Amino acid sequence: MDEAVRKRRAEENRLAAALTKGPAEVLDFLLPLWVGSQLGASAAEVGALTALETLVSFVVRPIAGSLADRYDRGRVAAAGVVLYGLSFVVYAVTPGIGLAYLAAVLGGAGGALFWVALRARVGEGLAADDGAFSKLFAAEGGGTWIAFVVALSAIAWIDYRGVFWLGAAACVVAAVVLLNAKSAPVREESAPRFLQLGRRMRPMLALVALTAMAEAGVALLLLMHLQRGHQLQLGEITAVFIPGFIVYSFLPDYLHGFVRKVGRTRVLSLAMAASALFAAGLSFAPSPVALAVMWILSAAAFAAAIPVEQAVVAEAAGLSLGRAMGIYESAALLGATIGTFLAGQLYGSDAGWRIACFGAAALLLFGSLVVRRAVRRVGVAEFPVEPAKTPSQKEKPAVGMAGESPQAAESVKADANKRANPLRNWAAHAVLYVLAQTALAMAGYSWPVEAVFGGAHTAEWYWNSSGHWLLNLGRIWTFVFVIDTVWSLGRVALKKRAY
Template structure:
């Protein structure tokens, strides 16, 4: 059994092979994240083509997944704080895969609601726990969350190619079964990584209480609203204004996905040099400028360039938030991650509704400028949230790990 150390967040490392745990978490994030990205895109199309479901029925189906995920996150946080984390993440991956299998095998649309509920709950358990696992390594590598973000972004775009190739041959149900098998592989990787973990001790309360997170939760809800809203606006705009098909739209988004894969680690160097607060302000304002510029983008190529710049901004922002949560939550990092995850999720739901309403009833330029203004607000709220948590502005120099194997483009 290897040494037991205490991280900067006050957590006790459980595993004699920490590199294996971290590698398993990141590989799982690639597999489950990529599967989830394809699922989110295909489910509405599948429901309409296979069952003739109405727009309302499809909306309810997506809402069931959302509600299940929100309700499961507090339980997920408790499990991440009190149970074997790799095996808990494996449970979440397995449930998510079970939901995918449910979509593939359901004979009626009514049973799809059960699949959505199982998948939503499994996804919540998986993502909260994976972030908790990665948080254990922040004390030795202040860029740990940048590596996780890079891995998730890699899965998000890499899975598109095989999914689009397999879809004509296997149909929706066949693709869902393949993705379910992928999730089963991810679950197995995580379960194997947790075989030597010791039982976790009862965590102590969050230092200063969870009320310190209120400003951060508001910031993350706004971030989720903006990200989901801008993403939906681009989809609608590319489809309806430029008459692009699914594959062409994917090509517009692809450069941004690649940017979000390769840039998190380099951008984390700016955090080390200029500090979290300055980086948060600059990245938020840059993202706002990109959103506003969409109002005047004349063609898909320009939109693709702006999406790359937006992705770069998100690649700088997201790891800052996760690191701040880790440093502030003590041994309750799972609970804190569940709160932040719900804030983002609820904000995303609101962003989708707002984007749809504005797209239908407001001029395109005005819609883009509304979202640009919302994103710019993050430049004020972000540093305020970091101040309320009391985290250091520059990561601890002793926690820097620039070894090649600590970064993840494509996972090794």
């Protein structure tokens, strides 16, 4: 495959993942609150709605794996994101709980088709870029925090249904990206089937399920404890979670360099041990600030572990990338379902809360001890194999590509350096932000000026609604700019060295 085509395909994959992952995470976060408060659903109906989507997704994922091994994976993923978008539309227009069940079915099926096909598509490029899944995970993290900032800043302005319409719009853009993309030809001859893959990857799938169980359980425990133990509101809870999501967005690629140096099993073991420390520390119920710091460390651990698991599964799949990703997604979903169910059941009492925290820690510690055996049983290499450079890449001729003038080659190189420089991009964002806020301040509608010099404001003014629509837009823009600043500085600080 041509290098330019491969890079363009990888960018399309990451963009589609970011556009879909963010709205999906926001929906999972807001749906129980909205269904209960706006549609008057009982706790049992909320549970049934969530369980229905999970069940449909679990059933469809193996089917999605077969489709991804037979048909163009970009088209299969696009079909999935269209169904996902339709589920947002149904949620946005439903008058009651009845149609919400239809939306749950559409979302479960669409999510299964999209994620299985997209991960299989990413796996196509693993031989040329052993960090493909780390970059995908980073894109998902970036999409998540951006979606949370936009949705939770705008929800008081456009209501829950308006947020769902924004999610549908993001899915439409993701579908257009995937429909314009071309996948590699799918070769099914002599590819291993579901049972063969299941037997070969059984130890790794058990580890995937355990990791997902711990991640989902710990996240739910943290969410419930912030809401019920510390009595925090929606915006305050989000402020605790967002730093961890930002870690997801810029740390995975850097951590992949660490994987190349120390090996997959060591990284997985260290990540699980670190997550176990967070789960155990959660039981002591420290302050929200301490919980935010602990969540950042736990997010860093998961950012190291999950891309490694995905890469191991993809390498073990051979020609059956679609089926392998279907099995992987099913194992992850099963683990997450068990984790959230057990966390919810055990949270009620003080003793149950501590049992849940220490139980998750014990599971993670056990996983850290069996990682090496699981990876060896699957039969993949301990260290990712970096793709060999072609003679043209090694030689790096002065005039660039054949037939290209030195001036054109220098121009391409300069453009690439500009795109690769996060501080240059941030500086452009900062100049635009300052100029716009200066103009708004002269008109009396600058949110940061009002926040600093306008006297005391309620928490509602900072998080949900600041009054005039220009102030609300300025609030959203300010939050995004602050996070963009942290992200850009973090990328510079953690930029990988050549190795």
